[in-house]
Amino acid sequence: MTTVITGAAGAPPAAPAPPAPRSRRTRRGLAPLFLLSPAGLVLALVTLAPIGFLVYTSFTDYNQRSLFTGAYHAVGLDNYTELLGSGAFWASLVRTVLFTAAMVAGSVLTGMGVSHLLTRLGRGWRYTVTVVLIVAWAMPNVASSLVWNWLFQPGYGVVNWGLDQLRVFGDTTSLDWAQDPARAYVVIWLLIVWQAVPFIALTLNAAETQVPREYLEAARMDGATELAVYRIITLNHLRPTLLLVTILSVIWDYNVFNQIWLISRGGPGDATSTLGVYTYKTAFVGFHIGQGAAISVVTTLLLLGLTAVYIRNLLKAGEDL
């Protein structure tokens, strides 16, 4: 605790006035080093060291007892071979991939629609929609997960009441959403899409307003339908942004934890245990920490390709500045 405070206060790497007069070039050459090293050291300590330790732990049988005694054994690749032979792991992986695809499709498509809608609105409605988007986006996910539990609460939840009024699903007042795999997915999916759409819609809209007007008007003059204009001209301009937003959504949705944990705890049974939940349960409910570390490593590796594409794109965009 104190180390953290002194670390912060003593951090300014006051590029000290060099005692001996050095050439200007060397001094400038060292400046970035002085400026970077405090952050660099802290980052190495809090990110690189833990990641290294995660990989190390994944080759051990670290478990609940080790937490008290500090004793554990190297087990080589055992955790990994066990993992690859485990039905629960494969089931969780398939679940994660399918659910991620469903969440990304839902939020990106809705986001595209809302982005386009924003271009068609007068100032008043555009402002209203933007405020609604920002408020939905701002909701902390712990709070929105609780709100969701309340909306879908069996007995007094407003959604069950609404469905009941429709009179098509029979008596739905005491429908328990979290107790049925398909329904639990629907609830979580709705929450994720609700939270993800604002970022996607606003980002895409920022790009969509940059589409040159003349192109759109020229196409309309040539008699293209609105759908054709959107498909041929707008989408073409949106492609790079769309790619970034989609990759980012995949990364986030793949890693979703809080919402699933707070709504279904990965249940009923293991029905909604995506990789994040499965890892958490293995490491912190069963306290098979070595095994949990192995799942975490595999989870990270599976995403690495996509992360690489994303970072390359972002760097390219950043370098131009």
Add this chain to the structure above:
Amino acid sequence: MKHKRRWIANTLAAVFCLVWAFPVYWMVNTAFKPRPEVMTPTPHFVPEHPTLDNFVKAVTQEQFLTNLRNSVIVVVLTVMVSIVLGIFAAAALSRFRFRARRLIMVVILAVQMLPGTALLIPMFVMFNQLDLLGTYAALVLAYVATVLPFSIWVMRGFFVTIPAEIEEAARMDGASTWRVLTSVLFPLVAPGVISTGIFAFIAAWNDYLFAYTFMQDQSRYTLPVWLASFTNPHTGTDFGGQMAASVLFSVPVVVFFLIIQRNLVAGMSAGAVKG
């Protein structure tokens, strides 16, 4: 024709706003309702007897003040550490060209994309070994791990917008590197630093996973864990109180979001506030 289209767009906008605002409305609406209006099979869309009871119940909960204090301490430390360390690193990565610059930026971005458990598991074991579980230091270190990289990235974005001429002019006048930084560059990025600080605040304020796993005792929890623990299987969930607590917890974040809305997109794409 044109008139008709506008009408369709406006209708769609209205429907969208209703659907998207409803969960937030329902949270606020429930928070102001007395218990009989909350626990009823026929929902009341407007509170008939609005009351502040739920808010009073929430803030007079045994752990509220302790957990609020924990949250504030941890969040403030995280923001301070990340901004102070981050601003120098951001300056280095934007105003200087040197080898390894690209590599450092890749590491900074890659950390953002890790699943939570990739840091949670090793940190838990390490902090357990160092006897840090349950301390503020454990949480601050965990938050700095995610907040510092994006603070560097976001602030770097503000630095690169400053024209090189301004810096050169100061150098011509004989200013040292240190002086250029503190008297020329830092004042120019001050608004960006404030936005970054707000991002940092939100990320640390919202965290549930690390606090829930590391703090291990009700009196050590932060507000998100306090909020989630309203779901008590023994007493049954008090939805009015829970929604009032959710409102209290969310208000600072929503206000901050509205303040920094123009910078939101840039910060988000660096992984600032996760979904």
